[in-house]
Each structure stands twice: as C-alpha cells, then as structure tokens.
Amino acid sequence: MSTIFPMCITLITGYIIAREQKDDTLKNIKVVPVSYRKLLFGKLLVCGLIAIFLGVVCTVFTVIAELLVKFPGFSMQLVGQAFMQITLNCLFLYIAVLPVIILTSRLSNGYMIGAILSFVYGYGGMFAVGSMTLANMYPITASLGLINYRSYDSAVNWNKSICTISLIAIIILSTILLINSKEGEWSKREKKKQSLKKGW
Numbered sequence: 001m002s003t004i005f006p007m008c009i010t011l012i013t014g015y016i017i018a019r020e021q022k023d024d025t026l027k028n029i030k031v032v033p034v035s036y037r038k039l040l041f042g043k044l045l046v047c048g049l050i051a052i053f054l055g056v057v058c059t060v061f062t063v064i065a066e067l068l069v070k071f072p073g074f075s076m077q078l079v080g081q082a083f084m085q086i087t088l089n090c091l092f093l094y095i096a097v098l099p100v101i102i103l104t105s106r107l108s109n110g111y112m113i114g115a116i117l118s119f120v121y122g123y124g125g126m127f128a129v130g131s132m133t134l135a136n137m138y139p140i141t142a143s144l145g146l147i148n149y150r151s152y153d154s155a156v157n158w159n160k161s162i163c164t165i166s167l168i169a170i171i172i173l174s175t176i177l178l179i180n181s182k183e184g185e186w187s188k189r190e191k192k193k194q195s196l197k198k199g200w
Contacts, residue, residue: 017111
C-alpha cells in the first residue's frame with residue numbers, strides 16, 4: 001500500500017484539482033468571491049476525506065478476503081485494529097504526498113507528473129525500511145510507524161516522536177506551499193485565450 005497508494009491518491013487529487021482546466025469552468029467559478037487558494041484548500045480537504053474513505057474500503061475488502069479464505073485467529077478485535085491501522089495509514093500517506101500535489105497542481109496536466117513523482121516517492125520507502133533511523137524520518141514509512149506496523153517484530157523499532165515530527169514537517173511545508181499558491185500556468189494560458197479580438 002505504501003508504494004501504490006501515494007500514486008493513486010495523488011492522481012485522484014490532481015485530477016479533481018484540474019477539473020476546471022479540463023472542463024473550462026474556472027471562469028465561471030471566479031464569479032463567486034472565492035480565491036484560488038481557498039478553492040485549492042477545499043479540494044485538498046475533500047480529497048483527505050476520500051483518502052479516509054478508501055482506507056475504509058480497503059478494510060472491508062480485507063475482512064471479506066479473510067472470511068472467504070478463513071485464516072485462523074480471526075476476531076472482531078483484529079477487525080477493529082485493521083480498521084484503525086489501514087484507515088489511518090491511508091490518511092498519513094495522503095499527508096505525506098501533499099507537497100507533491102500542491103506543487104504539481106500549478107502545472108498543465110500536473111496530476112500525471114505528480115502521480116509519477118509520488119510513485120517514485122512511495123517506491124523510495126522500500127529502500128528506507130532498510131534502516132530504522134531512515135524509516136522513522138522518511139514520511140512514507142513514518143506513516144507505518146504511527147500505526148505500529150509490525151510492532152510485534154523485535155527487529156522493528158519505531159520511534160513515534162520522530163515519525164510524528166516527520167509528518168508535522170510535511171504539514172508545515174504543505175501549508176507554506178498552499179499560502180504561496182497562485183493560479184497555475186494553465187490558468188494563465190486560459191486568460192490569454194479568452195482575450196477579446198477586435199473586429200470580425
């Protein structure tokens with residue numbers, strides 16, 4: 001999940017942000033006195049809820065698979081634990097890729113670029129887990145530390161303080177990027193296209 005989900009949620013979020021570009025509806029939205037920054041924040045908030053929803057869906061499919069395969073040791077306590085871990089992991093992974101989403105939202109078709117960057121970002125987590133020190137600091141793998149992933153393994157030593165600081169740093173960076181966000185390049189090109197021509 002830590003490899004694929006960052007790419008998927010970045011693609012979904014980027015596509016939602018870029019709807020005005022695809023449908024050419026930004027000029028209609030501008031009639032409402034809402035800044036581009038607030039519009040972007042609203043979409044990021046909605047996509048955060050989508051990430052939580054996808055976590056719930058993943059939990060449901062996991063439980064269904066368990067009921068079909070009938071692995072031993074199934075209990076409602078484990079279902080509750082899986083629900084919390086999977087759902088929170090999806091939310092934390094979404095937070096981890098927020099800077100990528102905000103940066104690429106300014107570009108034309110930036111959601112495709114963002115998806116590629118997020119895949120590389122998530123794939124890097126596979127190398128980060130080779131060192132627990134790096135795993136605690138790397139935002140993608142820090143999300144696993146916050147949900148106590150494989151905490152039963154004596155070789156896995158999560159430092160929740162470092163994991164928390166890692167994601168807080170990402171939130172601060174995302175906030176700075178959001179505050180400084182302006183209309184994307186594609187929006188500027190649309191303005192040029194909409195300029196009135198003189199004569200026939």
